[in-house]
Amino acid sequence: MSLAEKYPDEVKAILAKYPIQRSAVMPLLYLSQRETGYISKESMSEIAAMLDLDITEVASIVGFYTLYHDEKAGKYRMQVCTDLPCALRGADQFLDALCQNLGIKVGETTPDGLVTLESVMCLAGCDKAPMFQVQEGDKITYHENMTVDKTLELIQALQAGEKDAAQ
Amino acid sequence: MTHILLRHRDIPTIKNIEVYKQNGGFESLKKVVTSLQPQQIIDEVKASGLRGRGGAGFPTGVKWSFLPTNIWPHYVVCNADESEPGTFKDREIMENNPFQLLEGVAISCYAVGAAEGYIYLRGEFQPIRDFLDECILQMEKAGFLGDNLFGTGYSLRLKTHLGAGAYICGEETALLESIEGKRGQPRVRPPFPAVVGLFDKPTVINNVETLTNLPAIIEKGAAWYKSLGTEKSPGVKIFSLSGNVNRPGNYELPLGTTFRELIYTCGAGLSEGRELKAIMPAGASSSIIRVDETNFDKVMDIAMDYENVQSVGSLLGSASVIVIDDSHDMDWVINKTVHFFKHESCGKCTPCRDGNYWMLHLVERIHHGEGTKADLELLHSVAAQVNGKCLCALGDFSTMAVTSALERFPEDFATKVKA
Ligand SMILES: Cc1cc2nc3c(=O)[nH]c(=O)nc-3n(C[C@H](O)[C@H](O)[C@H](O)COP(=O)(O)O)c2cc1C
Ligand code: SF4
Ligand code: FES
Numbered sequence: 001m002s003l004a005e006k007y008p009d010e011v012k013a014i015l016a017k018y019p020i021q022r023s024a025v026m027p028l029l030y031l032s033q034r035e036t037g038y039i040s041k042e043s044m045s046e047i048a049a050m051l052d053l054d055i056t057e058v059a060s061i062v063g064f065y066t067l068y069h070d071e072k073a074g075k076y077r078m079q080v081c082t083d084l085p086c087a088l089r090g091a092d093q094f095l096d097a098l099c100q101n102l103g104i105k106v107g108e109t110t111p112d113g114l115v116t117l118e119s120v121m122c123l124a125g126c127d128k129a130p131m132f133q134v135q136e137g138d139k140i141t142y143h144e145n146m147t148v149d150k151t152l153e154l155i156q157a158l159q160a161g162e163k164d165a166a167q
Numbered sequence: 168m169t170h171i172l173l174r175h176r177d178i179p180t181i182k183n184i185e186v187y188k189q190n191g192g193f194e195s196l197k198k199v200v201t202s203l204q205p206q207q208i209i210d211e212v213k214a215s216g217l218r219g220r221g222g223a224g225f226p227t228g229v230k231w232s233f234l235p236t237n238i239w240p241h242y243v244v245c246n247a248d249e250s251e252p253g254t255f256k257d258r259e260i261m262e263n264n265p266f267q268l269l270e271g272v273a274i275s276c277y278a279v280g281a282a283e284g285y286i287y288l289r290g291e292f293q294p295i296r297d298f299l300d301e302c303i304l305q306m307e308k309a310g311f312l313g314d315n316l317f318g319t320g321y322s323l324r325l326k327t328h329l330g331a332g333a334y335i336c337g338e339e340t341a342l343l344e345s346i347e348g349k350r351g352q353p354r355v356r357p358p359f360p361a362v363v364g365l366f367d368k369p370t371v372i373n374n375v376e377t378l379t380n381l382p383a384i385i386e387k388g389a390a391w392y393k394s395l396g397t398e399k400s401p402g403v404k405i406f407s408l409s410g411n412v413n414r415p416g417n418y419e420l421p422l423g424t425t426f427r428e429l430i431y432t433c434g435a436g437l438s439e440g441r442e443l444k445a446i447m448p449a450g451a452s453s454s455i456i457r458v459d460e461t462n463f464d465k466v467m468d469i470a471m472d473y474e475n476v477q478s479v480g481s482l483l484g485s486a487s488v489i490v491i492d493d494s495h496d497m498d499w500v501i502n503k504t505v506h507f508f509k510h511e512s513c514g515k516c517t518p519c520r521d522g523n524y525w526m527l528h529l530v531e532r533i534h535h536g537e538g539t540k541a542d543l544e545l546l547h548s549v550a551a552q553v554n555g556k557c558l559c560a561l562g563d564f565s566t567m568a569v570t571s572a573l574e575r576f577p578e579d580f581a582t583k584v585k586a
Contacts, residue, residue, distance in 0.1 A: 017326065019366055022348035026331060051348070064350040064513075066332030067290040083252045084451055084503040085409035085489050121334065121507055122252035122451075123291050126407070126487075127415035133291060140293045 002046050007031055011050075021051050025061060029068055030138040037077070037137055038069040066120070067135065074109040074116035076158055077135040078151075082119045085126035094130035095119060097148045102155070114162060115155055171383050171403050172376060173419045175263035184305045187266040193311050195385035196270050199277050201317050208278040212381070214389035216401035221246055221337075221374030222449070222485045224400070224473040231279050233361035234369040242365040243276045243284040244346070244372045248330060248337035250289055252507060253450035253487030256405035256417050257375035261288075261295050264379070265302045269325065271378035273312065274385060276323050279371050283324050287342050290331040299327050334511040338559050339372040341513065352515045353559035376405055396422035400472035404486050408434050411441065411492035423475070427467035430490060441492040445576075448476055449484025451504045452564035454571040455497070456481050480571065497572040497579040502534040508565035519562035522553035526569060538584045547573050 004011050014027045025047060032043040039062055041055075048055040062068040069077075080098070082091045098117065099105055109116040125131045128144030132151075143154065170176050180186045187193075199208055213228030234241055245268070249257040260268055276284045288296050303325050306312040314322040333351045335341045340354035343365050364370025380402060384392050393401045400422040409415045412434035420429065426446065430436065437443055443463070447453035448471070456479050458466050469475050476483045491500060509523040529546040532538040550566040550573075557563060573580060 018346075020347065023328075023346055025348040026329065026345070029331070030329070061348070061350055064333065065290065065330070068331055083507060084447075084500065085253045087503055088410040088489070088491060088495065089415075121510060122250060122254075124249050124255040124258045124289070126253055126255055126409040127417070129409075138293070140291055142294075 003028065003032055003043065004046070004050070015050070022053065025051055025053070025058065026065075029058075029062060033068065034137040036072065037075060037135075038072050040070075067140075074114050075136060075162075076114060077116045077118055078132055078155075079118045079120040079123075079135060080132040081121070081123045081125065081129065083122040083126075085122065086129035086131065089129040091130050094146070094148065098151060101148060101152060110155070112159065112162075114159060170419050172260060172267070172379050172405055173264065173417065174267065176419075181267075182263055182265055182302075184266060184302070184309065188309075191386065192266055192382075193270055193309075195382040196273050196277075196311060197317055199274055199385060200319055200321050205278050205280055208274065208385070211389050212278070212384060215384045215392040216389075216399075217377065217380055217384065217392065218400065218402075218473065219374055220376035220380075220404065220485070222251070222452075224483070227373060227377055230361070230373075231275070231371055233359070234279050234371065235362060236280075238362070238369050239280075240283065240368055241279050241281040242368055242370040243272060243279060243281045244339075244342065244365055244370055245272050245284065245286040245375060245378055246337060246339065246342060246372055247286055247288040247292065247295075247375045248334075248342060249292075249375070250334040250337050251450035251452060251485050251487055252504075253409050253447070253489045254407050254485050255409075255487075256407050256485075258292065258295065259405075259417050260375055260379050261292070261299060265299055266306070267382055268375055268379045269299070269302060269306060270311075271381035272325060273323055274381045275371065275373060275378055276325075277321060279369075281371075282322055283326070285346060285365065286325065286327045287336070287346060288327060288329055289336070290329055293329060296327050296329050303327070333513075334507075335513045335559075335561060338561060341559070342372065343370065350513070352513045353561075355558065397470065397472050397474075399474055404471075406433075406471070407485075407487040408490070409487070410490040411437055411494075412490045413438065420471075422472040423470040425468055425470060426488075429471065429488060430467075434490070437490070437492050441494060443490065444493045444495070445491040445497070445500070447481075447489040447491070447568070448486065449482050450487040450489065451507050452484055452567055453489070454481040454567045455491075455500070455575060457575040480575075496583075497576040498530065498534045498583050501569050501572045502530045504568040505530045505565070508561065512561065512565070516558040516562065518553045518556040519558070519565065522549055522562070523565055525549050526553075526565070530569070533580065533583055536583055540584050540586060543573060543580055543584060 014024045028047045032039045044058045048058045080095045131144040134141045175181045217227045218224040330336045336345045336351035341351040345351040360370045396402045406418045414435040418433040443458045446456040505526045509527040514520045550569045554566040
């Protein structure tokens with residue numbers, strides 16, 4: 001289904017928000033990513049057509065910004081900050097321990113396809129390291145002052161929620 | 168001391184619009200819209216000496232006066248990109264004291280004759296964006312935004328725009344590109360945004376913290392504001408303290424407060440048995456200040472303002488003070504900063520794009536014990552060739568930590584490289 005069919009009101013509101021049409025591209029891309037966590041070629045074409053842009057231009061915007069994705073990954077992208085201030089407070093060791101416990105490397109996804117583990121730059125939560133954000137579609141949640149145990153519990157809760165939803 | 172910016176620390180529920188109103192909220196906006204001419208506000212802000220809190224410290228009132236009065240409409244853009252490693256102050260304001268920021272944005276809009284203001288937030292702040300949207304709605308309902316404010320002919324709308332993960336979008340012209348639906352790559356200047364800015368119209372761009380000062384300046388006056396801080400750097404500043412201290416966090420202090428007070432009194436010092444080795448006062452973009460037994464007291468007594476931090480070879484910048492203890496070596500520190508800048512370079516100009524590529528190669532090699540003395544010299548020379556030759560300040564920023572680390576901590580590198 002196209003964006004315009006799926007989210008008619010939101011698309012209309014976004015298109016009406018700015019004095020120039022093209023400014024709508026970023027919010028439309030977020031909308032496109034909402035359900036699947038990534039932006040498909042078809043969706044890029046639709047947005048390009050809506051805004052009178054070339055699809056390569058839309059694709060280059062997707063490529064430029066790190067929070068847009070053009071490939072499917074885990075439903076939850078767990079993005080651990082390992083930038084300098086967090087690293088001074090043990091963020092690298094935290095991420096290593098997480099990898100070991102989950103049996104995956106940075107960039108990989110848990111075998112159930114649920115959580116993709118990533119390492120990212122400063123998230124403006126440096127005083128609460130170790131910390132990470134979870135990106136799910138077009139939503140983001142911060143988790144601060146974390147431990148490996150707390151994080152594993154969170155992942156279990158996400159897995160349990162998924163099972164419940166499936167039943 | 169009661170807080171001027173982080174007022175929620177004194178009044179925890181101030182993010183509630185009723186509580187904000189009960190505590191004098193929107194009185195300043197009402198005062199300017201109903202009784203002052205735009206020029207009077209610009210003059211008052213000039214007289215207060217308020218300087219931009221986004222990093223460069225440019226006088227705010229002076230910036231506003233650059234807008235031409237024969238080209239319309241004008242726009243105000245609030246920079247809430249907050250992506251400098253070590254900076255987390257704007258976030259605390261927006262999450263806890265949102266109406267003071269929004270009132271500040273509204274005052275600046277009136278001062279420069281803008282009927283529309285944008286708040287640009289980094290993509291990671293999506294929940295904060297949703298919250299601000301809600302706050303804006305509440306202000307519209309209460310008559311503090313919208314048509315004919317306070318029964319005058321002045322109408323104002325505020326809108327948020329969400330970025331999507333790119334440090335460079337904090338650079339003001341890249342930010343404008345991003346609102347215009349393009350990749351966030353800086354523009355060539357001139358023309359400056361004051362003349363050709365958002366949607367090609369005259370635009371003022373100010374940091375969240377800068378704008379949050381305005382309601383208090385209007386309420387209490389320029390003379391009061393000038394009585395805080397130092398002669399050339401008036402007012403209060405939020406220092407984001409991070410790294411190897413016992414109590415990291417935001418601290419609102421008068422400009423000119425010493426490093427000693429921030430690190431040892433507010434931050435409760437370093438862990439037991441650890442020594443202070445280095446300070447980065449402007450996040451990853453800092454020249455690294457070396458601290459050792461020969462200069463400890465001198466550095467600790469430095470007044471943190473836009474002038475004095477220069478005396479130890481650095482800059483205040485966004486006042487994101489990263490503390491590094493003696494368990495870390497500088498080859499590791501610059502490996503982190505170069506990774507950051509290599510990742511964040513927008514790729515538009517060659518010195519920054521290629522320079523960071525080569526710096527990353529070299530620091531990786533050196534950090535992993537595979538470098539030579541010649542690599543150290545090469546790294547120094549690449550940094551020197553990037554500095555001052557780029558389209559925007561990110562290029563310069565990327566060299567600060569590298570050059571200062573090599574020059575000020577030679578022993579950290581000498582032991583890592585082969586002859
Ligand atoms: C690479 C780069 C990143 C920047 N990031 C930010 C930022 O996140 N927030 C900010 O307010 N200013 C940032 N700035 C500074 C802005 O370009 C601009 O000077 C500032 O928003 C002006 O507001 P002020 O005068 O209130 O400080 C950045 C500058 C550069 C070169
Ligand atoms: S200095 Fe770097 S970030 Fe700035 S325009 Fe050039 S390539 Fe882009
Ligand atoms: S360095 Fe990790 S949030 Fe800032």
